[in-house]
Amino acid sequence: MATYEDIVNLALRRGLFFPTSEIYADYPAGFFDFGPYGAAIKRKVVDVWRNALVQKEDFLEIDGALTMPASVFKASGHLDSFNDPITKCKKCGAVYRADQLLTEITKRDFKEAMSESVLTKALRDNHIVCQNKKCKGLLSDVEKSSLMVKIIANVGKSDLYLRPETCQNIFLDFARLYKTMRIKLPKGISQAGLAYRNEISPRQTLLRSVEFMQMESEVFFNPKEINNIDNWDAVKDYEVMLQRAKEKKASPIKCKDLVSKKIVSGKLIAYYLARTQQLYEVYGLKKENMRFRELDDEERAFYAKEAFDFDVKTSLGWLELIANNYRTDYDLKGHMKASKQDMQVIDDKTNKKFIPHVWEISIGTNRTFYAILENAFKKDKDRVFLSLHPNLAPLHAGIFPLLSNKEDLVKKAKEIYNELKVCYEVMFDKSGSIGKRYARLDEIGVPLCITVDFDSLKNNDVTIRDRDTAEQKRVKIKDLRDILYKLLMGASFKEL
């Protein structure tokens, strides 16, 4: 099994991701650049989400500004309630996330949502001091530190902030979209984009950064119609992995039982839990490595009536990738009150106005990217490869002349490259031994390598090699287009 270090080493070695501005001593923690292969994989993570969730579910996708004024976040509650609990060393000034510090030292699970007094008491009870061994100063009482990132610009009448979650654009735009897009409920509105959290101590690279990407969907619905969902039959017997708030372990449960046992408020919620888990099956993760963890009162965000974290098993333990929240009418109601903009819609049956309720599927893109990489990372004897689905691979194939100094081989390989390039993402490589060229593409998850040798010139065929098994086949050059197409459609190398 891959470790966190395996992934970070691979990322640095092949430029998948690395700290932004790393050549400068003052580069900030918590911001990352994605190099070409990393950017391609991340883009495909988004594309798969768009195809498998947004478009399949007829959601609408918007692309909103990252910057919003103070009034938005006053109404959303973020300016008051979106904080981390911190404690400062009274001697050296070092700042710690109180919940993280407590979890690390006591090996018990402290949450950021716990109250300052609870966390302060825990610090005192455990006699925790500054972790700088030369300092060991006393720590302050736990206080709140805002997670909002402010920007300084010439425009606007009040303070401007970078959004802490992409969904606020969706709530703000709801009334306009309801009208201009002729929305009928239930309807999801989605957005993929950047968001910012003013972390005190960003860490574990992509897993807790200041700038990060989200893929969020907000499903607007009539709470009276929460059990009226098209396609219910498609999921009712599908099993999701559920860990109840009081339990220690996840176990499979059918969607219809989620409803009948009143674990969720209605079919709509069970339906989207199923669709969400199915997305991660498309990402290549195994069901036994997933769970929806029901959150208790202490853990839920301030706006959530019902909430399930979607976690995936990694070398670091269970990693939270998605927050699934029943936000009720909290957001629309808050913005309606503060902005005086009417956010109500009309109930077709009763002709009465109401504020829609919201089910949220808030996916952390960078964490999903990380979990996919770790899941795909394989070591096989002295070989390392990323077993990515072709839809997530940074390239579809590499094309190599067997020897780099034979002009006719190079020419033939270039021809094939130029032909395939019209429809596929391919690369041409003639440097180093064939073994090294295979290894370089294995490591970044390219599913096929195509090698042109002396027989190719006579027989118009090439060797294709499978990344996962290193198996090789001889195929006609004229069939390569179809072969790549089948592969992208999900065929395995054996079926080709």
Place this chain on the structure above:
Amino acid sequence: MATYEDIVNLALRRGLFFPTSEIYADYPAGFFDFGPYGAAIKRKVVDVWRNALVQKEDFLEIDGALTMPASVFKASGHLDSFNDPITKCKKCGAVYRADQLLTEITKRDFKEAMSESVLTKALRDNHIVCQNKKCKGLLSDVEKSSLMVKIIANVGKSDLYLRPETCQNIFLDFARLYKTMRIKLPKGISQAGLAYRNEISPRQTLLRSVEFMQMESEVFFNPKEINNIDNWDAVKDYEVMLQRAKEKKASPIKCKDLVSKKIVSGKLIAYYLARTQQLYEVYGLKKENMRFRELDDEERAFYAKEAFDFDVKTSLGWLELIANNYRTDYDLKGHMKASKQDMQVIDDKTNKKFIPHVWEISIGTNRTFYAILENAFKKDKDRVFLSLHPNLAPLHAGIFPLLSNKEDLVKKAKEIYNELKVCYEVMFDKSGSIGKRYARLDEIGVPLCITVDFDSLKNNDVTIRDRDTAEQKRVKIKDLRDILYKLLMGASFKEL
């Protein structure tokens, strides 16, 4: 011909784009949200760029952080030189862009790059005062206002800024990418993403906003090899539209003549001018509506040795969409000096180290999006439609039952919808008259409408209708997949 107002009205009516946080009184000028159709078109503008320029030219594409520390922008020159000339009313405090104010009032062309003293003198010579009619106060001498947007976060040892151009990530990452991506020069590195300019007076919606999207490519090359470019033959007789610095009008000139007449420093630059213009032909713009405008010493950015703005003719006059700059080794040299990171590469022929030179293709995505919309906007009698290439259309087709209250028509249309949805972006619409449904999709540029009527139930065929001509054809349902495919591959309705 469409006007700016036509596009803004369409955008608001159909939610293509609109001011972010518009429901709040304190919403800032210069930030926009793209609704579903606008976001889809914008995404496709990026996809076409990626296919037609980045991938076709074997460029590498990265995805970097938006935030960077002060040291980066000290070295890049932005903290010192990236400013707007402003003048303030001494009475009421109103702030004006001096160059814009002068251009508006005198109808002569004042540039932001002009010196403060030149602009101050022009203000005085033209007796310009505060434009607020109730005020008419005296204006201050022209001073510089930084265009950099700062952010306030807990991390980092120095001030943090949002990038004013996406290319800085490319320069900063060059050394790592050169190694990890085994780069051979010439090689382009590209990035699509957001950038920020601290405008005093954002205006004309997407055309001068604070937050905007760029698609930038930096081509790194050995200046000694500027005339050594693969594929030169493919462009040498291709004509670009050129307006020399001293001329008033653009005229076509062959790429080989750009080189022989020493209008550009070498073939590499002529080659990329050609590729850039060809991209805009793919976007559906006509050559006679494009020009490369050579910039004189006064107009060039501080880092450019040679520069051509790429402009497109719109109802607002020539609109600058792209800055094409020969940045020489300015950026790598500056970052190398400031960071002490070696940015040199080895010349294969001489075995000597050198700092690569850079040709930049810096595309404004939002302006390109606007120019494409305006170019596609057509009025035909009482009909409005967007004549977008199918690759840029927000959806490929709409599927309609002729009558919404006939269950078998609705069922059949839904079946077709569900089948096509697997491969294409389609929408189902049953509300309103057929004419209204056509009009709604025409207006947002959907190339095909497919209508299911009573004959469809008997004959398994449907009516397809062309957006641009309103022409209709009868086709078999089983052929719809192929028809949509051909259309996406560029076939016209007549050829279907």
